[in-house]
Amino acid sequence: MTPSPPAASVLYARLVAKGRLRHLQLLVAIAEFGSTKRAAEQVGLSQPAATQALADIEGLLGTALFERHARGMRLTQAGRALIPIAKSAMDALRASADTLHALQDGASGVLRVGAIPAAVTGLLCRRLPALSSRYPSLRIEVQEDRGEHLLPEVSSGRLDLALCRRPAAVPTACRFVPLLADTPWVVASPSHPLAQQPSLTLDDLRAACWLLPTEGKGVRSLFDVMFASFDQRPRLHPISGTSLPLLLELLRREPLLSLVPGSLIAPFCEWGLVTRLAFEVGGDFDGLGALLGPGSDNPLVATFVQEMRGDAA
Incomplete structure (x- = not known):
């Protein structure tokens, strides 16, 4: 037996x-x-x-x-x-050893922050340098990843918080704090024929060739809704994906349009690498926020979130 x-x-x-x-x-x-x-x-x-x-x-x-x-x-x-x-x-x-070393080396505290790419450009790039200047002894470690990968890191306490879009289900040990509204932008190279048009229609956009993110992203769903009433969808570039460097390079090389979260692409529009076209995309689109884990009562976390909230203001 x-x-x-x-x-x-x-x-x-x-x-x-x-x-x-x-x-x-x-x-x-x-x-x-x-x-x-x-x-x-x-x-x-x-x-x-x-x-x-x-x-x-x-x-x-x-x-x-x-x-x-x-x-x-x-x-x-x-x-x-x-x-x-x-x-x-x-x-x-x-991670604990790194934190102890930082504290022994004079840091006032250590924060481990996860962020999706849109939160890096939409929040961290705009707010983190000023926060670091105000709190020079605060160590902040940033881990960029997809939202579904950051969620378990926050739930387990390996990250203090994550800047992301609201998860479909927020774990019971966590809470989500909205920080920044967001909307998708139609973008193209500054040399694209539609870039200088004062206003555009759906017919104008449908006649162009598009570079799309992969299935499952919020902007992809909005793209499908935009052209749902047409018998024929716009032409699609054979390459699709979520890589921002690849998107920027393809837009630079070819006359393509793309639908991208404004939080992600706004700095590149400011730098003149791409142009936002004159078309407002309707529909619901999640903004950015902070997913706080079990240690959300940490005063450093509260300070960090307040600084990020200042960007929304």
Whole structure:
């Protein structure tokens, strides 16, 4: 008869009593390199010591975390479940060490801020330099990423807050503070034939060739609504995506139009790289705000949000 697996509480007690941070570090390295030897070199262990450490942690858990094969190590189902947690723990430990070092080095505080690209240009580029001048000893670390990637970072406390659009579902431990209204702009190169027109119609826009973001973005939905009444959609460029450098380069090279959040593209219009065309896009479009995590009672977070709110004013 096969013995029953240990209860979750038993596994937890074993890890607390006998597990080590070095175990977690080694597991993450083996998963990354697919080799005990290379992982051992990475974490500063001899290969026999690394092999023994892996055997120890698998023994504590009562299950294999890796499959051994001719070309190295491959995660088992249990390993695939554990490694993201181990990596998260090591990342949190590294972030804590960075924070402690900054405080010991004279910083008054450390804020870890996530931001989607539109929030970087729409909020941070406009407000962060002045905030930094007023609080020169405050360390601010900015992580740019997509909103869906930032949300779990805020929920877990690895980020103090994220500047993004309102999530479809705000986690119970978080709250969302609106900061800046936003609207999509129709943009093109300053040399585009429509760039100097004092007013434009949907027929004018439909006759042009368009560069679109990928499906699922809010501006893509508005684009579909704009031309829903036409039997024939506008011509579409074969390249689509969300890369801002690529969008700017394609608009520079070819007579294309694009629909882009104003918060994202406004600085580039101010610098003369692109031009906003004379057409107002209707429809609902989410603005930018701050997603605050479990540590939102931190006075530094409140100060930062107030500074960002000043941009909306």
